[in-house]
Amino acid sequence: MPRIPDDEALSSVLALTRLDIPRVRRDAVRNTAEHLLALSSSLEAVVTRETPPATAFNARWK
Numbered sequence: 724m725p726r727i728p729d730d731e732a733l734s735s736v737l738a739l740t741r742l743d744i745p746r747v748r749r750d751a752v753r754n755t756a757e758h759l760l761a762l763s764s765s766l767e768a769v770v771t772r773e774t775p776p777a778t779a780f781n782a783r784w785k
Contacts, residue, residue, distance in 0.1 A: 726757060727753050727756055727757055727760070730749060733749060733752065733753055733756065736756060737752070
């Protein structure tokens with residue numbers, strides 16, 4: 724499971740996501756964030772191919 728190593732790293736994540744979490748709640752937030760990181764890290768194994776830009780798609784029927 725990915726780990727958020729310290730309070731500074733957690734502060735960076737919270738600032739990036741614009742979440743204002745009091746210091747007394749940081750441990751609870753850290754556990755939840757680590758769980759979410761573990762879930763999202765499994766998506767790295769999904770092989771995706773390039774997707775053409777939506778502007779190149781013509782959905783009109785002829």
